Amino acid sequence: NRELVMIPGPTPVTEPIRKQLGRETAAFKDPNFVEDFKEVISDLTKLWNSSEVFVVSGSGTLAMEMAIANTLKETDSVLVISHGFFGDRMVDLCKRKGLDVDVLSSKWGKAISVEEIKEKLAKKKYKAVAVTHVDTSTGVKASLDQLGEVLDKHPETLFIVDGVCSTAGEPEFMYEMGIDVLITASQKAFGVPPGLAMVWVSEKAMSRREEIGDICEYYLDFDRWLPVMKNPDKYFGTPPVNLIWALKEAVQIIKNEGLLERFKRHQIRGRAVQKALEGLGFEILAEENVRASTLSNPLYPEGIEDGEFRKVLKEEGVVVAGGLGPYAGKLFRLGHMGNIDTNELVTVISAIERTLFRLDYPVEFGKGINILLENIMKKE
Ligand code: PMP
Numbered sequence: 360n361r362e363l364v365m366i367p368g369p370t371p372v373t374e375p376i377r378k379q380l381g382r383e384t385a386a387f388k389d390p391n392f393v394e395d396f397k398e399v400i401s402d403l404t405k406l407w408n409s410s411e412v413f414v415v416s417g418s419g420t421l422a423m424e425m426a427i428a429n430t431l432k433e434t435d436s437v438l439v440i441s442h443g444f445f446g447d448r449m450v451d452l453c454k455r456k457g458l459d460v461d462v463l464s465s466k467w468g469k470a471i472s473v474e475e476i477k478e479k480l481a482k483k484k485y486k487a488v489a490v491t492h493v494d495t496s497t498g499v500k501a502s503l504d505q506l507g508e509v510l511d512k513h514p515e516t517l518f519i520v521d522g523v524c525s526t527a528g529e530p531e532f533m534y535e536m537g538i539d540v541l542i543t544a545s546q547k548a549f550g551v552p553p554g555l556a557m558v559w560v561s562e563k564a565m566s567r568r569e570e571i572g573d574i575c576e577y578y579l580d581f582d583r584w585l586p587v588m589k590n591p592d593k594y595f596g597t598p599p600v601n602l603i604w605a606l607k608e609a610v611q612i613i614k615n616e617g618l619l620e621r622f623k624r625h626q627i628r629g630r631a632v633q634k635a636l637e638g639l640g641f642e643i644l645a646e647e648n649v650r651a652s653t654l655s656n657p658l659y660p661e662g663i664e665d666g667e668f669r670k671v672l673k674e675e676g677v678v679v680a681g682g683l684g685p686y687a688g689k690l691f692r693l694g695h696m697g698n699i700d701t702n703e704l705v706t707v708i709s710a711i712e713r714t715l716f717r718l719d720y721p722v723e724f725g726k727g728i729n730i731l732l733e734n735i736m737k738k739e
Pocket residue numbers: 368418419420421423445491493494495521522523524544
């Protein structure tokens with residue numbers, strides 16, 4: 360039986376994208392590949408309205424490190440707003456770099472208020488503020504709009520956004536929100552297999568890179584990659600040819616759908632899934648006003664054991680991820696981002712209903728599906 364992998368990344372990879380991976384690998388100087396790479400870079404820059412974009416082999420963590428390495432030097436002060444495990448990872452990474460790190464950490468499931476951030480910024484000058492747009496561990500979404508507005512009054516401070524669990528699924532407008540560095544990876548809302556790190560950079564952040572001068576990081580250095588991104592005919596590190604083709608296909612899908620439509624689709628379906636889960640007896644960890652559209656973190660009702668639930672759900676054909684940190688064993692993480700359709704969501708909710716039934720939890724078959732579809736199939 361085919362399993363539907365609904366973890367928060369890697370997300371399901373659709374056939375047209377998957378086909379690109381099976382193509383005969385071309386030389387990276389092959390003129391057709393160079394043209395394809397050029398087109399991807401140009402599309403990504405235009406779609407997210409950045410000055411530059413860097414597309415390199417690596418996972419999201421590499422993209423996080425690339426953002427920090429190129430915009431901050433030892434002893435620079437940075438404020439990290441943490442809404443969970445991946446915000447904490449950003450703190451770790453900044454500490455390793457020898458930065459002067461201040462942290463605002465929320466209780467898991469809640470978000471830091473804009474007032475707390477304003478207060479911090481009034482007391483100290485920061486070279487950068489970093490935030491995870493959607494923290495995958497909690498499903499909390501930061502308000503980039505509000506943060507951008509606050510940072511507008513602090514032109515010396517760069518705005519760094521970890522979009523690993525949001526980019527191409529949640530609204531992120533570099534220019535309008537004043538984002539200076541936006542990072543993501545291929546395996547989440549782009550619906551491409553893992554392996555590509557993407558870093559969008561504003562003009563202001565590129566100037567910061569120049570100010571900093573030489574940095575000790577080699578592979579991560581914008582300066583080494585910039586000539587390649589300007590002209591992919593140049594070599595610095597071997598590009599992952601087939602993954603770039605897969606990304607090109609994913610970008611084409613995004614262009615066909617339209618970014619705004621794509622954000623709206625994620626929002627409507629995300630809410631519908633969350634309402635269906637609530638209807639079945641789960642409570643969502645993230646508070647409603649700060650809840651992400653890209654994934655859900657439902658807490659198990661009394662009497663449901665994590666290991667058993669995920670094992671039976673897998674037998675019913677759906678794979679989800681466990682909780683992280685303090686919520687390990689208490690919730691599961693369900694991704695619903697990228698190129699997934701209504702059929703897949705119906706399958707997921709139905710499999711959850713069957714799992715609850717098999718675990719002797721009171722369930723009314725069809726109740727979750729009803730809620731799901733009533734929320735998705737609204738007429739304009
Ligand atoms: N940031 C966020 C918000 C993430 O969800 C993840 C991965 N789950 C990462 C960073 C790290 O990405 P990767 O696992 O690709 O290194």
